[in-house]
Amino acid sequence: MSWIDIGAVEDIPLRGARLVKTPVGCVALFRTGENEVFAASDRCPHKGGPLSEGIVHGRAVTCPLHNWVFDLETGRAQGADEGSIPTYPLRVEDGRLLIDGEAVGRRAAA
Amino acid sequence: MTKKLVVIGAGMASGRMLEHLFEDAPGNWDVTLFNAEPRGNYNRLMLSPVLSGEKTFAEIVTHDADWYDAHGVTCRFGERVVEIDRAAKVVVGEKGEVAYDKLVVATGSDPFMIPLPGHDLDGVIPYRDLEDTERMMRLSETPGARAVVIGGGLLGLEAAAGMAARGVDVTVVHLMGHLMERQLDEAAGYLLRRALVEKGITVRCAANSKQILGENGHVKALLLDDGTELPCDLLVMAVGIRPSVALAKSAGLAVGRGVHVDDQMVTSDPDVLALGECVEHDGAVFGLVAPLYDQAKVLAETLMGRAAAFRPKEVATKLKVTGCDLFSAGDFAEGEGREDIVFRDPARGVYKRLVLEGPRLVGAVMYGDTADGAWFHGLIKDREDVSEMRETLIFGPAFQGGAQADPMAAVAALPADAEICGCNGVCKGRIVEAVEGGAATIEDVRAVTKASGSCGTCTGLVEQVMALSLGDDFVMPTAKPVCGCTDLTHEDVRRLIKAQELKSQPAVWQELGWSTPNGCHVCRPAVNYYLLADWPLEYQDDPQSRFVNERNHANIQKDGTYSVVPRMWGGLTNARELRAIADAADKYGVPTVKVTGGQRIDLLGVRKEDLPAMWADLNRAGLVSGHAYSKGLRTVKTCVGREHCRFGTQDSTGLGVRLEKRLWGAWTPHKVKLGVSGCPRNCAEATCKDLGIVCVDSGFEIGVGGAAGMDLKEIQPLVKVATEGEAEEWSVAFVQLYREHAKYLDRPYKWIAKVGMDWVREALSDPAERAALVARFDLSQTIYQKDPWAERAEPAQARRFQPLADLTLEAAE
Numbered sequence: 001m002s003w004i005d006i007g008a009v010e011d012i013p014l015r016g017a018r019l020v021k022t023p024v025g026c027v028a029l030f031r032t033g034e035n036e037v038f039a040a041s042d043r044c045p046h047k048g049g050p051l052s053e054g055i056v057h058g059r060a061v062t063c064p065l066h067n068w069v070f071d072l073e074t075g076r077a078q079g080a081d082e083g084s085i086p087t088y089p090l091r092v093e094d095g096r097l098l099i100d101g102e103a104v105g106r107r108a109a110a
Numbered sequence: 111m112t113k114k115l116v117v118i119g120a121g122m123a124s125g126r127m128l129e130h131l132f133e134d135a136p137g138n139w140d141v142t143l144f145n146a147e148p149r150g151n152y153n154r155l156m157l158s159p160v161l162s163g164e165k166t167f168a169e170i171v172t173h174d175a176d177w178y179d180a181h182g183v184t185c186r187f188g189e190r191v192v193e194i195d196r197a198a199k200v201v202v203g204e205k206g207e208v209a210y211d212k213l214v215v216a217t218g219s220d221p222f223m224i225p226l227p228g229h230d231l232d233g234v235i236p237y238r239d240l241e242d243t244e245r246m247m248r249l250s251e252t253p254g255a256r257a258v259v260i261g262g263g264l265l266g267l268e269a270a271a272g273m274a275a276r277g278v279d280v281t282v283v284h285l286m287g288h289l290m291e292r293q294l295d296e297a298a299g300y301l302l303r304r305a306l307v308e309k310g311i312t313v314r315c316a317a318n319s320k321q322i323l324g325e326n327g328h329v330k331a332l333l334l335d336d337g338t339e340l341p342c343d344l345l346v347m348a349v350g351i352r353p354s355v356a357l358a359k360s361a362g363l364a365v366g367r368g369v370h371v372d373d374q375m376v377t378s379d380p381d382v383l384a385l386g387e388c389v390e391h392d393g394a395v396f397g398l399v400a401p402l403y404d405q406a407k408v409l410a411e412t413l414m415g416r417a418a419a420f421r422p423k424e425v426a427t428k429l430k431v432t433g434c435d436l437f438s439a440g441d442f443a444e445g446e447g448r449e450d451i452v453f454r455d456p457a458r459g460v461y462k463r464l465v466l467e468g469p470r471l472v473g474a475v476m477y478g479d480t481a482d483g484a485w486f487h488g489l490i491k492d493r494e495d496v497s498e499m500r501e502t503l504i505f506g507p508a509f510q511g512g513a514q515a516d517p518m519a520a521v522a523a524l525p526a527d528a529e530i531c532g533c534n535g536v537c538k539g540r541i542v543e544a545v546e547g548g549a550a551t552i553e554d555v556r557a558v559t560k561a562s563g564s565c566g567t568c569t570g571l572v573e574q575v576m577a578l579s580l581g582d583d584f585v586m587p588t589a590k591p592v593c594g595c596t597d598l599t600h601e602d603v604r605r606l607i608k609a610q611e612l613k614s615q616p617a618v619w620q621e622l623g624w625s626t627p628n629g630c631h632v633c634r635p636a637v638n639y640y641l642l643a644d645w646p647l648e649y650q651d652d653p654q655s656r657f658v659n660e661r662n663h664a665n666i667q668k669d670g671t672y673s674v675v676p677r678m679w680g681g682l683t684n685a686r687e688l689r690a691i692a693d694a695a696d697k698y699g700v701p702t703v704k705v706t707g708g709q710r711i712d713l714l715g716v717r718k719e720d721l722p723a724m725w726a727d728l729n730r731a732g733l734v735s736g737h738a739y740s741k742g743l744r745t746v747k748t749c750v751g752r753e754h755c756r757f758g759t760q761d762s763t764g765l766g767v768r769l770e771k772r773l774w775g776a777w778t779p780h781k782v783k784l785g786v787s788g789c790p791r792n793c794a795e796a797t798c799k800d801l802g803i804v805c806v807d808s809g810f811e812i813g814v815g816g817a818a819g820m821d822l823k824e825i826q827p828l829v830k831v832a833t834e835g836e837a838e839e840w841s842v843a844f845v846q847l848y849r850e851h852a853k854y855l856d857r858p859y860k861w862i863a864k865v866g867m868d869w870v871r872e873a874l875s876d877p878a879e880r881a882a883l884v885a886r887f888d889l890s891q892t893i894y895q896k897d898p899w900a901e902r903a904e905p906a907q908a909r910r911f912q913p914l915a916d917l918t919l920e921a922a923e
Contacts, residue, residue: 004917006914006915006917007914007915011914012914013653013654013910014286014287014654015628015654015655016653016654018910018913018914019913019914020913020914020915020916020917021913021915021916021917021918021919022917022918023917023918026913029914033287033296033627033628034291034295034442034627035286035291035292047668048669048670049670050658050666050670053658053661053662053666054631054658055630055631055634055635055654055655055656055657056654057626057628057629057630057631057634058626058627058628058630059445059446060630062630062631064657064658064666065666065668067631069630069631071446073445073446074446097914099917101917104917106917
């Protein structure tokens with residue numbers, strides 16, 4: 001793994017999300033009410049809705065276009081909907097957000 | 111043969127370690143103990159009871175001069191260690207060297223001071239040792255003394271409560287949304303806050319400190335980001351600790367966040383060991399006492415040459431503030447495969463939450479009644495299988511082993527004097543009496559007995575009592591709850607928010623017994639609206655509880671781009687505005703420009719990143735947000751009226767502009783559209799609006815409840831008035847009545863169908879009530895009538911519209 005610093009935890013609002021552009025496409029960073037962070041694809045598999053614009057509740061996000069709900073940890077759609085979004089390793093160190101560069105298609109800096 | 115042991119730091123961990131050592135290997139070690147504080151080991155955890163006056167310092171000393179004497183410890187208290195010379199195996203103190211065979215580094219931690227401007231002023235202190243405690247105690251000797259505590263964690267709150275107990279006026283400033291966010295979930299944080307407020311402590315959460323203001327070198331006030339000044343004579347920073355590693359680092363020991371130690375508490379030098387808050391073990395650092403005591407045991411064993419290994423365990427937290435019973439242990443975040451068991455008793459202020467993962471308990475948060483905390487902590491630590499007792503687990507050890515009961519049988523078994531409704535003190539017998547007296551529905555029972563009329567959480571129980579009394583005659587009501595998070599209906603939630611004066615989301619979740627930690631996408635926008643509509647001054651709108659359009663102040667389109675619609679008051683515009691719109695369309699490459707049905711212009715296909723700059727450009731031409739995306743006032747459609755039209759009877763355009771200028775910016779349960787037509791020919795189509803005014807020669811006919819969407823509805827007459835002023839007053843009063851009473855996402859016609867047009871007419875026909883509604887509307891507008899575009903075009907806000915990072919750019923290099 002190659003961890004890349006992409007910003008501070010506080011840059012993401014509590015129960016909110018921000019976007020990171022990566023070689024594998026847009027990745028949404030979520031921060032829950034319990035102050036946990038997750039990274040997953042920004043694109044809803046249903047109609048391509050931007051998940052970073054959804055409402056974050058518990059450990060889930062609701063797509064703003066048609067209310068599909070995804071578990072942020074597993075990426076799986078909940079309820080009757082079937083589908084999933086890729087998730088990416090993300091960790092916090094001293095208040096900084098570190099994403100796994102290899103997982104999002106960026107080779108480590110030499 | 112005695113060996114020489116030098117210990118740097120007389121904290122709780124090293125004190126405990128020495129006890130083990132002297133107990134198991136008396137006489138084997140010749141110990142020298144350094145301490146920078148001019149005293150020996152005391153129980154630092156108990157400084158808070160000393161501060162609050164519940165204990166004296168003498169009572170919290172763990173090892174006194176006699177003890178050191180009896181064990182032959184050479185005390186070098188009040189003396190700093192200057193250097194560790196590992197090659198020569200000596201420790202250099204300010205007053206001379208000491209040789210060692212083994213060295214224990216127990217330097218503890220340093221309080222973290224936020225480097226705010228003014229942090230070095232006199233009167234800005236951490237909360238760490240006896241000196242700090244005494245400083246706070248001395249403050250209370252000044253009558254009317256004020257203190258600010260930065261940090262709403264364990265230490266900060268204990269400092270605040272201690273000073274408040276001594277009569278100091280204390281304000282706690284906390285960066286996060288709720289207190290003790292690392293140990294508590296939002297609901298427990300809310301209860302804690304409530305208890306502290308009752309103690310007279312002012313609590314400001316989500317508050318960002320900006321600067322410490324001083325006068326003659328002494329602290330005078332804390333300035334917050336939002337411009338608030340909190341005057342104070344003492345400022346206590348309790349925002350966290352950092353392992354104190356400077357000495358170990360300069361000695362060349364391996365140091366990360368803390369001094370690296372292995373499972374045996376040995377550092378990178380085999381003759382140097384370390385323990386306590388200064389160490390880092392397997393990536394973790396430590397701040398609570400339980401693991402430190404475990405380390406003390408292991409370190410003593412290692413010194414004695416026995417095999418032992420440190421294994422971190424789940425730790426529990428208890429807050430030492432009298433009257434705030436609080437307990438948390440383990441991991442209580444939500445997650446896949448995790449389930450919550452929640453128990454709330456709002457009347458008693460009790461909250462308990464257990465987090466289960468498969469058959470095991472992994473976390474517990476308790477507030478108000480923590481008697482079973484130790485038992486739960488034991489189940490977590492021992493990873494015990496609790497599936498057998500799951501049904502009654504939350505009731506604690508006293509309830510284990512009993513038979514499971516059918517809930518109806520349990521209710522049937524209750525004696526007549528058993529209390530059913532705690533808020534109103536209604537017992538089972540009273541409800542049975544009411545049923546026998548003819549009450550057949552829950553509303554009847556509520557009207558007669560008040561049972562379930564306050565917090566509503568006993569509604570189910572009342573219904574069960576009714577079902578038992580009525581037998582087959584009773585049909586359980588099937589009112590539709592807001593969502594899966596609650597059994598309450600929208601109407602119940604609105605009523606209870608007002609009746610119980612619930613003014614925050616955690617207050618709603620807790621007092622109304624929500625089953626989820628912070629709601630879902632269905633209930634949270636509704637609750638956010640109800641709170642801001644009922645408590646405009648106290649509640650702060652939460653963007654994270656809003657649908658994307660209202661959060662971004664633009665309409666999201668199916669391809670993820672947005673549409674931008676500036677306001678055109680009453681449909682009027684001018685050449686300057688049109689030029690600005692045309693320029694913006696060019697500058698940001700807007701693919702589609704469309705005239706809307708609401709008499710304004712829609713710029714479609716704008717990228718999110720461009721929104722703030724585009725808004726700033728439009729703002730400069732005097733254009734503001736048209737709220738084309740909001741549950742709020744959309745448009746006031748007008749015809750040209752008597753100014754130009756030969757049939758026009760009144761200045762319909764002017765009235766439309768006047769209404770739009772008064773009503774814009776207000777949030778409503780659903781969108782609101784108005785129309786003003788200058789004559790009954792109705793060119794502005796006012797008769798299918800939520801509120802429509804048709805001008806006639808003698809005045810203004812106002813109707814409400816029209817719609818031209820999924821349903822087509824004609825307005826119903828509300829009133830006819832003579833003057834523009836009255837037309838405006840009635841319109842504002844109607845909108846406020848709708849704001850205060852309707853269910854979220856009910857358009858006015860749906861709401862009127864529920865409450866009845868007669869009720870609306872009656873409510874508005876009283877001049878005093880009308881005036882009160884208008885006053886409440888205007889009060890709310892002082893907060894909410896602000897152009898959201900202007901606010902979000904500010905650089906700090908605009909950043910949120912950009913990606914946090916762009917890793918594609920760097921990859922191309």
